[in-house]
Amino acid sequence: KTASLIVHSERQHTGTQAHTKQNKSKQNKTNHPCKYTTRNMPFAAPGDGNGNGPEQWFNALPFITKYWFAATGVLTFSANFGVFEPKTLLLYNFDHIKEGFQLWRLVTSFCYAGPFKFNTLFTFYMMVTFSQQYEANGPYNTGAGGGTADYATCLLFGMALLLLSFPLMLSFFGAQMSYIFLESLSSYVIYVWSRRNPTAPASFWGFPVQAMYLPFVSLLITVLIGNPWGSALHGIMIGHLYYFMVDVYPSVQGKDILRTPRFLINYFGVGEYTPERQQQQQQAPRQRRQ
Secondary structure: OOOHHHHHHHHHHHHHHHHHHHHHHHHHHHHOOOOOOOOOOOOOOOOOOOOOOOHHHHHOOHHHHHHHHHHHHHHHHHHHHOOOOOOHHOOOHHHHHOOOOOOOHHHHHHOOOOOOOHHHHHHHHHHHHHHHHHHOOOOOOOOOOOOOHHHHHHHHHHHHHHHHHHHHHHHHHHOOOOOHHHHHHHHHHHHHHHOOOOOEEEEOOOOEHHHHHHHHHHHHHHOOOOOOOOOHHHEEEEEEEEHHHHHHHHHHHHHHHHHHOOOHHHHOOOOOOOOHHHHHHHHHHHHOOO
């Protein structure tokens, strides 16, 4: 009897230790941080019922990148499915802008990726990827703390200079230029990102490339495969002008020559903009008055 009691007590003790280990392992699994970040598209794991997918990835995009991506997607798909003709409504045409007062072309020409083909998908992918990287990781600080307002200034500067210099580029490079300005604006953003993060690791078609060389590798590949390369070169040239004005010149002369407009800072605030943050800023003065 004594032996049986000893064996029985040992079994109970062993079972208690095993149960304790199982509880600790469950707690460790529960407290383990999620491996996905809000900046990367989450891929649903087997048995994952949290609804992670494209919707969550889209909602996690920075503010400007999100709406640029959405506008480009809607206009590109609508044009390719025959809802309207890009040349008659979207693309840049100075005569239509001047005589028909079609001012929306100044924006929509940067939100159309072209007909469905591999180059279109590649441009679309590069646009959203590097716009997200640059906006989320801190643009050049031109007055708003390296936030959303500074990125808006960067895009507006690039769009204005690309439009103004397009006739000159067209006279020099002719058929190598494209009226699909999304290509040149994407190249512009990639170049600015590469100067902002020159030592960051990057890849092109799976091959590792240092960030500072990425725009030129992309331009070289475009030339080698026989695609029009004028838009990519145009974006690099305007991107270098922006980089000179916000980084090189202020470092050498100690003066800022490009500043974020006050109306953009008033709207987006300082730092990264989110609608929730804007609501909090609007509610703060009301609470003080009360």
